[in-house]
Amino acid sequence: MASDISICSNALLMLGAHPINSFNENTDHARMCSNIWPSVRDDLLRNHPWNCAxxxxxxxxxxxxxxxxxxxxxxxxxxxxxxxxxxxxxxxxxxxxxxxxxxxxxxxxxxxxxxRIDEGSWDAALIHVAEMTMAAKLAYGVTASASLSAGKADEAVYALRQAKATDGQEEPPEELGGYPTFESRF
Known part of the structure; x- marks a missing residue:
């Protein structure tokens, strides 16, 4: 089951850094994660009508x-x-x-x-997007590599696009109707 700590730890692991056990650890990585995570979480959830949320x-x-x-x-x-x-x-x-x-x-x-739901209720694709987005946000601060940061940002955008497509396919198709101009054509 995913949690805010596991998402941030997986993002750090993607960057070759050590995972964290708590946002309260006395490490730079824990402080960065605790500062960045709330806005990343809320932005991801707001960005798309995820079925799980x-x-x-x-x-x-x-x-x-x-x-x-x-x-x-x-x-x-x-x-x-x-x-x-x-x-x-x-x-x-x-x-x-x-x-x-x-x-x-x-x-x-x-x-x-x-x-705003607990990360344990998130869809697997949304968790992956959160991990990729956190890796992109943390990349420069952890590695001091602008090229790695840009690469992770591109990967996060791709993961978001894929997750939105998958999530959207779980909804029934939208039916057109009730529009006089549409109905007059048939």
Missing amino acids: VSRVSLAPSTTPPAFGYANQFPIPSDCLRILSVGAEGYEIHYQVEGKYILANTNVVALRYIK
Whole structure:
């Protein structure tokens, strides 16, 4: 099972460095990993609607309504990295995101979003991308080689492209319909 430490350790091993056992170790590599990892993790999860990180929730309105413009405001979950849709499929609602709230003229909001999940729940392809991305981010600091850093960055981009393609193939095909111009042609 993957963890933040195993992902960072594998990235260090790719660079010929010793793995770490904790972010709290008194080593340069542990400090670099602890500084870089949170932003790499959140950026990777936000970058694509990974099936393993998609979550759904029904939100109840806050007890305090917005000052004007909408009837209710709904607190966005604290683990939300990216909103994918608001409202049930086919019944999207007009809404506005302001701060940590979704404003809407409805009593309940169905939210589909990217959730910050534990690395142990990640897909194997996403773990590989995380390892490759961390290796690219750490490469120059660990090896002082600009060419190795550039090579690892290219490998990370390729791994991300492959992982997105694989992840996207697990979804059902999108059906076209409901568009008057599309339907008029047939």
